[in-house]
Amino acid sequence: MDIFFLGTGAGIPAKLRNVTSIALKLLEERGSIWLFDAGEATQHQILHTSIKPRRIEKIFITHLHGDHIYGLPGLLASRSFQGGESEVIVYGPKGLKEYITTSLSVSQTYLKYPLKIVEIDEGVIFEDDQFIVDARLLDHGIPSYGYRIVEKDRPGTLLADKLVEAGVQPGPVFRKIKEGETVMLDDGTVIVPSDFLGPDQKGRIVTILGDTRFCESAIGLARDADLLIHEATFSKGEEKLAFDYFHSTTHQAAEVAKLAGSKQLCLTHISSRYDRQAWQELVVEAQEIFANTDIAEDFKEINIPNQ
Structure with missing residues (x-):
């Protein structure tokens, strides 16, 4: 299980950071990739990686702001052109179906694979024998969801x-x-x-949040997570600005990780006001509250090892 960041910026594409898209690589677990958000140029970012669009099985959209969805119609179309034939299921807030179907209809795009669009409410939105995905509303200007991906415990090693x-x-x-x-x-x-089996291998937990102010839902979704991915659009001391724009600071993201008992925090959705030299300062700010903090960069990969 690996997290791969395709875009880590806030608002608009920037030279150092594209807008939001995160891939959860489940190649060993189920031979597929789950995508979280698809900001503008997500498919261009994929071209610089080993990710194969035909392996994308599910796409989870946190909310319908443009920097999280403008790349979605193009990605869906390209997957078809590149030989993708297996079904794709897209999950997200109400309005997602209209956005996708209108975009594909107006552009007369025909998909060669089944596409299912699920407009979600809070609660468990997916479960099979391997994973459970729970969605909860966060605190943003429009409905914005966070996702808690829980891997079910696996049988122990064969003796x-x-x-x-x-x-x-x-x-x-x-x-x-x-x-x-x-x-x-x-x-x-x-x-x-x-x-004749060793102890069960405990499943891993990954929490990926959409844009949000500091809120209780984020803490609940991040409870005991092996990795929490939390936006940090602003630095500490900018709490009023973050509140006014429905976003979070580095300190607020770290506070969520601390209160939730998460094992690791990765900051993302970084404003372009912070240049490369300032990124480490953002990490240091968060580490004042939660020591095991890192910051996302485009094309950064994080492995989530087995327990």
């Missing part, structure tokens, strides 16, 4: 040596045990998975 000692040879039985299936051998011996 192969112990199975061999019990008379089980490598093969289909090993696979069944790994999948948690009780097996009866030819001699009547019953092999119970719990006896």
